[in-house]
Amino acid sequence: MQYFSLEDINNLQHLYKINLINSCSGFKSANLIGTKSKKGIENVAVFSSITHIGSNPPILGFFCRPTTVTRDTYENIKKTGVYTINHIHESNFQEAHHTSAKYDSETSEFDKTSLSSEYKKGCFAPFVEYSPIQIEMKFVGEYTIKENNTILVLGEIQGLYINDKLITQDGFINLSEANVATINGLDGYAFPKLKERLAYQRPKT
Amino acid sequence: MQYFSLEDINNLQHLYKINLINSCSGFKSANLIGTKSKKGIENVAVFSSITHIGSNPPILGFFCRPTTVTRDTYENIKKTGVYTINHIHESNFQEAHHTSAKYDSETSEFDKTSLSSEYKKGCFAPFVEYSPIQIEMKFVGEYTIKENNTILVLGEIQGLYINDKLITQDGFINLSEANVATINGLDGYAFPKLKERLAYQRPKT
Numbered sequence: 001m002q003y004f005s006l007e008d009i010n011n012l013q014h015l016y017k018i019n020l021i022n023s024c025s026g027f028k029s030a031n032l033i034g035t036k037s038k039k040g041i042e043n044v045a046v047f048s049s050i051t052h053i054g055s056n057p058p059i060l061g062f063f064c065r066p067t068t069v070t071r072d073t074y075e076n077i078k079k080t081g082v083y084t085i086n087h088i089h090e091s092n093f094q095e096a097h098h099t100s101a102k103y104d105s106e107t108s109e110f111d112k113t114s115l116s117s118e119y120k121k122g123c124f125a126p127f128v129e130y131s132p133i134q135i136e137m138k139f140v141g142e143y144t145i146k147e148n149n150t151i152l153v154l155g156e157i158q159g160l161y162i163n164d165k166l167i168t169q170d171g172f173i174n175l176s177e178a179n180v181a182t183i184n185g186l187d188g189y190a191f192p193k194l195k196e197r198l199a200y201q202r203p204k205t
Numbered sequence: 206m207q208y209f210s211l212e213d214i215n216n217l218q219h220l221y222k223i224n225l226i227n228s229c230s231g232f233k234s235a236n237l238i239g240t241k242s243k244k245g246i247e248n249v250a251v252f253s254s255i256t257h258i259g260s261n262p263p264i265l266g267f268f269c270r271p272t273t274v275t276r277d278t279y280e281n282i283k284k285t286g287v288y289t290i291n292h293i294h295e296s297n298f299q300e301a302h303h304t305s306a307k308y309d310s311e312t313s314e315f316d317k318t319s320l321s322s323e324y325k326k327g328c329f330a331p332f333v334e335y336s337p338i339q340i341e342m343k344f345v346g347e348y349t350i351k352e353n354n355t356i357l358v359l360g361e362i363q364g365l366y367i368n369d370k371l372i373t374q375d376g377f378i379n380l381s382e383a384n385v386a387t388i389n390g391l392d393g394y395a396f397p398k399l400k401e402r403l404a405y406q407r408p409k410t
Contacts, residue, residue, distance in 0.1 A: 001339075002372060004365040009263050016376035021260035023378035024338060024365060026292060027387035027397060028257070029231030051256050052233070053268060054353035055226035058214050061350075063258060087231060094403060101406035112409055133229060134206075143348050145266075147359055148259035154352055160209040160229060167207060171221035173228035175389045182232035182387050182397055184380045187405070190397035192232060197393045198299060201306035204317055 023185035030181035030189070032096055033062070034084040034117065034126045035076035042108040042117050042126050043072045045099045048183040050085060058157040060085065060137065065150050069102045076125075077139050077153060085135040086128035087180040093189045096181075120161070132163040132178040172197070228390035235386035235394065237301055238267070239289040239322065239331040240281035247313040247322050247331050248277045250304045253388040255290060263362040265290065265342065270355050274307045281330075282344050282358060290340040291333035292385040298394045301386075325366070337368040337383040377402070 009017060028048035035043045047070070053059040064070040077083050088096040095113040103109060110117050110126070117126035120136070127134045137155035144151055166173050176194040184190060214222060233253040240248045252275075258264040269275040282288050293301040300318040308314060315322050315331070322331035325341070332339045342360035349356055371378050381399040389395060 001366040002369050004367075006263070006361070006363050009362065009365065010261075012376070017263075018260045019376035020365070020372070020378065021263045021362070022257050023376075023380060024340060024362070024367070025255050025257045025265050025290075026234030026236055026385065027232055027380060029233065031231055049256055050230050051254055051268065052227050052230045053350060054355060055223045056215075057353065058211070058222075058226045059352055060230050063256065085230075090400075093401075097403045098406050098409075101408045103408050107408075135229060141350075141352055143350070143357070145258060145346075145348070145359070147264055147346055147361075148262065150259060152348070152357065154350070156211070156352075157214060157226070157229070158211050160214065160225070161206040162209075162229070164207050167225070171217070171224035171228075172390050172393065173225065174393075175228060175232060176395060180231065184397075184399060185377050188377065188379075188399050188402045190381060190399050192387055192389075192395035192397035194389060194393050194395050195295075195298075197390075198302045200392070201303050203306045203308050203312075 019185055027182040027184060030088040030183045032086045032088060032099065032128050033073050034086060034128055035073050036080065036125050037076050038079055041106060042110050043076055044109045044115060044128060045070055045073050046088070046096050053154065059140070059154055060157065061152050061154045063150050063152055069100060072105050074151065074153065080124055081139045082123065082125045083137045083139070083155065084123065084125045084127045085137060086131035087133040087178065089132060090179040090181065090191050093181050097187070132166065132180060133173065134161040224390055232387040232389060235293040235388045237291045237293060237304065237333050238278050239291060239333055240278050241285065241330050242281050243284055246311060247315050248281055249314045249320060249333060250275055250278045251293070251301050258359060264345070264359055265362065266357050266359045268355050268357055274305060277310050279356065279358065285329055286344045287328065287330045288342045288344070288360065289328065289330045289332045290342060291336035292338040292383065294335070294337060295384040295386065295396050298386050302392070337371065337385060338378065339366040
């Protein structure tokens with residue numbers, strides 16, 4: 001096994017370090033967050049930190065650093081209270097990844113990629129058209145992580161749109177059938193195939 | 206597309222709801238957290254919420270609900286300050302999943318599964334033997350999520366052990382080569398194969 005102490009990690013060259021630490025936690029979710037400014041400028045950005053926080057109420061979270069390329073997403077969410085989460089599909093992952101480029105706030109990533117915005121009843125923020133799983137979110141809270149000045153943004157699911165053939169009888173969404181991505185590190189994309197669903201576990205007697 | 210409003214979701218049958226909401230955020234990381242109580246009882250438990258928070262300093266987080274089966278993990282971390290994160294491998298994912306069974310605090314999941322503990326220099330908490338990526342963590346902070354009474358637990362990486370053949374020249378860890386799992390929902394396991402690494406994106410002119 002190759003070993004890196006904390007001191008070794010802190011002394012690594014910047015790009016090596018961010019590749020290493022971004023891949024060491026495991027596979028990540030791969031989503032596009034859609035928002036719109038009060039002035040009407042649409043924004044869409046790739047995120048790999050969307051995490052299930054709870055089902056009752058249905059809350060998802062993600063981490064962002066308001067000083068980086070994700071600033072527009074954060075500002076739009078804070079000002080409008082609304083955003084969408086859209087799964088990245090095998091057919092558009094290169095386009096989705098391009099949304100990580102640093103465009104200014106006046107430029108919509110929808111105009112710089114082949115991704116199209118889609119509007120659904122009552123939702124101010126744009127969805128990503130053809131995404132097999134699309135979620136309307138309402139901002140409900142934020143926590144500043146003082147250890148590194150990131151922000152945990154929490155939202156409550158307001159509406160969930162899922163391709164019909166993906167939901168099984170017990171509510172499980174088969175993400176492999178959807179051909180949605182998982183992200184390895186900063187830039188590696190994979191499209192997993194489900195191996196097995198396991199049973200609910202009870203203690204062995 | 207099938208549509209669920211917030212009201213629809215809140216009215217779903219419990220199991221259907223937790224399957225649906227747990228799978229809607231995308232693929233998740235698949236890890237075993239190893240801890241040991243001050244009395245010396247080892248604990249190991251499956252987690253699907255381990256998330257990269259930052260690389261500088263190297264911080265990972267996870268969410269837990271101290272009233273559930275994850276209570277021993279949380280208590281041990283709070284009392285000893287140390288834990289390990291170990292990736293779930295294709296050869297032991299059924300055993301890893303069994304750690305979700307509700308054993309009492311006096312019982313070690315290492316005794317109820319074929320998983321073996323492993324100790325490395327200076328680390329009080331046990332690693333999971335043969336895991337291709339093993340991480341020594343130091344507890345650095347926690348945030349109570351008031352929206353649903355979960356806790357975000359933050360730790361700093363103290364040591365990183367990685368199977369030699371997994372690290373590429375720029376620090377990227379190839380998780381597919383490691384045959385580590387990703388989790389779909391509560392109980393679906395997949396072992397992704399990397400499709401492509403994409404380049405760093407710059408704005409189109």
